[in-house]
Amino acid sequence: MKAAPFAYHRPRSLEEALDLMAEHGDDAKALAGGQSLVPLMAMRLAQPAVIVDLGEVPELRGREGPSVRAMVTNAALERDPSGLPPIIADALPHLGHFQIRNRGTIGGSLAHADPAAEWPALALLLEATLTLRSRARGERRVPASAFMTGPLTTVLGADELVTGVSFPKWPADGRWGFAEVARRPGDFALAGAACTVIGGHRRVVVFAAGPRPQLLGHGDEIEAGGDLHAGAGYRRTVAGRLVERVLAQAGEVA
C-alpha cells in the first residue's frame, strides 16, 4: 500500500504546468486533490513516473458564477453554491465524506471519470462545457457529452489539463431531482439518478450503474454492469426506481 517512486514537480503557474505536461506526456499524471489518484497509486494500479502537482497553480483556482476552475474543491462549492444550478448543492453532500470533499476537486473528478462519480453525471445532465488546455492544441472547449468515453476514459490528451468547467445559466422555473444508493453515506453509489425539467423538457441521467453516465431517452434501457459490490440486475432495478424518485422530486410523473 505504498506508491511506487516518481519524480515530483510543483509548478507555480499554468504555463509551467503545461510545459511539464508537454515534456513528460504519457509518463506524467496531473495531481489535483489526489482523492482518486493517490489510492490508485497506493494500490499500484497507477504508477506514473512523473507527478505534476497542480496544488500551487493560481490560474486553476476560483470561479466566476457558474464557470468553475479545475482546482476548486468540492468543500468550497458546498460552502458557497451560489450561482450554480441548484441540483449541485443537493448532490455535493453525497460526493464522498466531508474529509474527501476538503481535498477533492471538480476538475480532478471530471478528468478521472469514474462511472460512479457525481461530477461526470452532473456535467452531462446540465450540459456543461469543459475547457482543456495543452501546449500542442492550445485551448479547446468540449461538451460534457463528448468528454467521457468509457470507465476512467476521456478525450483528454496525455499532455492536456482540464482547466475549468462551465455550467449554463439555470432558469428560474427549472426543476430537478437527485438521488443515489450507497452502502454507507459518502461511499461510491451502487446506482444513482438525476434529472432536470426545464420549460417542459425533461433530461434524465443514470450513473454508477454502467460504464459511464447515461443520458436516458424515453424508452431507453438502463445500461448496467455487475461487480463484487452489486450485480447488473440489482443495479438496473435500483437505477430504474431512482429515476422514478428523481422525477417525482421534480414534480413529474414517471
Add this chain to the structure above:
Amino acid sequence: MITVNGREHAVDIDPRVTLADFLRDRLGLTGTHLGCEHGVCGACTVLLDGDAVRSCLLFAVQADGHAVTTVEGLATAGERSPLQAAFERHRAFQCGFCTPGFLLSAQALLDRGVPLDRENLPGLLAGNLCRCTGYEPILEAVLEVYGRR
C-alpha cells in the same frame, strides 16, 4: 517547511511518502493510525490548515507550507481537550484504533461551526469506521461537547 502541532520542520523527503507515513515514521507521531491506506476507514484523519483530511491520501510534499494538527496536538500541557475528556467520560472507544481519526473529524466539525444534531451526525461521521463501539458513545460524546459550546 511543514508545521506540525505548532512546530516547524524543514526536511528532505521522498515525494512518494504519504503525510501519514511522514508523521509516524519521521516525526514519531504514531497517534495517527493507518487502517486501510486508501481513504475508506478515516483512522489517519488529521487537520490540514484546520480542515479534516485523510493523511494517507496526501503526499507529505503537498503539505509543504501548510499547518498540520494531529491527535498529539489536541491536548494542551497534558490536559485533555474537551472532546478527548468527553470521549473518556462516554467510553467512546474500546480498542482505540479509530479514536484519533474520530477526534480530529469531530474537532473539525466543532471548529467550523457545522450545525450538529442526532439526525445529521451519523452521516457526517460516516467517513470514520469503528468496529467496537457501535458508534453510540462517540455520537453522545460529540453532541455533549457541541451542546456545551
